[in-house]
Amino acid sequence: xxxxxxxxxxxxxxxxxxxxxxxxxxxxxxxxxxxxxxxxxxxxxxxxxxxxxxxxxxxxxxxxxxxxxxxxxxxxxxxxxxxxxxxxxxxxxxxxxxxxxxxxxxxxxxxxxxxxxxxxxxxxxxxxxxxxxxxxxxxxxxxxxxxxxxxxxxxxxxxxxxxxxxxxxxxxxxxxxxxxxxxxxxxxxxxxxxxxxxxxxxxxxxxxxxxxxxxxxxxxxxxxxxxxxxxxxxxxxxxxxxxxxxxxxxxxxxxxxxxxxxxxxxxxxxxxxxxxxxxxxxxxxxxxxxxxxxxxxxxxxxxxxxxxxxxxxxxxxxxxxxxxxxxxxxxxxxxxxxxxxxxxxxxxxxxxxxxxxxxxxxxxxxxxxxxxxxxxxxxxx
Numbered sequence: 001x002x003x004x005x006x007x008x009x010x011x012x013x014x015x016x017x018x019x020x021x022x023x024x025x026x027x028x029x030x031x032x033x034x035x036x037x038x039x040x041x042x043x044x045x046x047x048x049x050x051x052x053x054x055x056x057x058x059x060x061x062x063x064x065x066x067x068x069x070x071x072x073x074x075x076x077x078x079x080x081x082x083x084x085x086x087x088x089x090x091x092x093x094x095x096x097x098x099x100x101x102x103x104x105x106x107x108x109x110x111x112x113x114x115x116x117x118x119x120x121x122x123x124x125x126x127x128x129x130x131x132x133x134x135x136x137x138x139x140x141x142x143x144x145x146x147x148x149x150x151x152x153x154x155x156x157x158x159x160x161x162x163x164x165x166x167x168x169x170x171x172x173x174x175x176x177x178x179x180x181x182x183x184x185x186x187x188x189x190x191x192x193x194x195x196x197x198x199x200x201x202x203x204x205x206x207x208x209x210x211x212x213x214x215x216x217x218x219x220x221x222x223x224x225x226x227x228x229x230x231x232x233x234x235x236x237x238x239x240x241x242x243x244x245x246x247x248x249x250x251x252x253x254x255x256x257x258x259x260x261x262x263x264x265x266x267x268x269x270x271x272x273x274x275x276x277x278x279x280x281x282x283x284x285x286x287x288x289x290x291x292x293x294x295x296x297x298x299x300x301x302x303x304x305x306x307x308x309x310x311x312x313x314x315x316x317x318x319x320x321x322x323x324x325x326x327x328x329x330x331x332x333x334x335x336x337x338x339x340x341x342x343x344x345x346x347x348x349x350x351x352x353x354x355x356x357x358x359x360x361x362x363x364x365x366x367x368x369x370x371x372x373x374x375x376x377x378x379x380x381x
Contacts, residue, residue: 065184065186065240066240067186070240071186071188073242074236074242075138076138076169077112077113077170078110078111078171078188079110079113079120079137080190080196081108081109081110081111081126081127081133081134081136081159082106082133082134083106083108083130084134085131086105086127086128086129107126107130108126109122109123109127109232109235110126110189110231110232110234111126111234111235112244113170113171114171115168118160118162119148119158119280120135120158120159121156121157121158121234121247122157122159122235123157123234123248123267124150124151124157124213125233126157127150127159128152133145133147133159136195138196143161145161146159146161147159148160148279148282149278149282149285150279151279152213152375153218153373154218154267154272154275154285155212155213156272157234158276171238171242171243171244172243172244173243173272174239174243174269175243175270176220176245176246176268177268177270179206179239181204182202182203183239184200184201184202184239185202185222185239185240185245185246186198186238187224187226187236189228189235189236190231190235191228191229191230191232193231199227200226201225201226202224202225202226203222203223203224204223207338207342208221208222208338210249210265214375214376216373216377218249219271219342219345220268220270220345221265222245222266224266225263226264229251233249234248235247235248246266246267246268246269247267247269248266249266250264250265251265286372286373287345287349287372287373288348288349288370288371288373289374290313290314290315290368290371291309291316291371292313294337294340295337302327302336303325303357304325304326304339305323305337306357307322309321309322310378313371314371318367318368324357324359324364326340326356326357327356327357329343329353329354329356329368330353332346349370349373351370352367352370353370
């Protein structure tokens with residue numbers, strides 16, 4: 001999430017980009033990523049998309065996830081979100097595919113209650129630019145919500161309602177760090193407007209990277225085959241015990257239909273909890289920044305090949321060059337571009353870190369002082 005342009009391996013190179021009511025497709029031949037926000041009411045139903053998308057019963061049973069019990073114990077903590085007057089101008093301006101900004105639309109998505117004070121978490125792209133936000137609870141009651149804070153670098157937003165006299169059902173935040181491939185998960189949300197639908201599946205992969213609305217990259221994303229569709233964005237991804245392990249964010253498509261193909265992604269909850277106190281305080285969330293763009297090509301050397309080094313950025317100031325292959329940053333070994341994203345994300349602005357690169361068959365040791373990630377990624381690196 002601190003690389004100055006999103007890393008796009010060959011298998012997911014082109015991205016399907018649909019902001020508000022405008023559909024913009026990138027060139028190429030493979031899967032796209034769709035932020036599964038929901039229906040946009042502009043006379044016809046479309047979807048909002050951004051690049052780069054009970055009852056005392058124990059939810060987990062001896063055989064794994066018990067969908068019926070999990071739904072009964074958690075669905076009351078899930079809310080529908082309606083955002084009016086959404087504008088995609090900010091995200092469009094940063095998109096490498098360009099396109100006209102859209103405004104005046106109504107987007108729908110999902111969120112979930114995190115405490116008894118009325119704080120609600122959703123995806124930032126569900127509420128970006130909204131002039132008004134309304135949340136609807138399981139019992140059908142609606143409440144106006146205010147945007148407390150958001151972080152476009154991780155696609156997370158914090159909303160708040162007046163909870164006076166209400167009985168809320170906060171969801172418990174779990175941990176995404178211990179998730180493994182094959183673990184059972186479930187998502188509750190509003191796919192295509194079907195309120196509080198549950199879908200189940202498994203963790204298909206961990207430590208994926210997905211594109212954030214600001215053009216940078218989110219590290220440690222969770223891949224799942226649970227059915228995720230437009231309307232699910234911002235909703236909880238739950239483990240078998242009913243704890244939130246991620247925020248539903250994007251789906252991969254084949255460049256055609258904007259619906260689930262069994263490859264969905266969630267922002268890891270550990271990343272979210274690490275910035276919750278900052279979001280609640282209204283302060284800006286900052287992220288470490290190296291100032292490079294990586295290449296999908298391989299030199300045969302394990303590591304992340306630098307396709308571009310931003311002039312005047314931390315990497316350039318430290319002496320990194322285009323063509324260098326980063327093999328270590330700080331204490332983390334770097335096998336590929338995903339590892340580099342994760343290594344940068346583990347640090348803070350101002351950290352001085354050692355970087356090892358392969359350059360002309362020689363190992364070169366450099367020291368980089370990481371900067372602060374800009375509000376938007378520059379398309380030129």
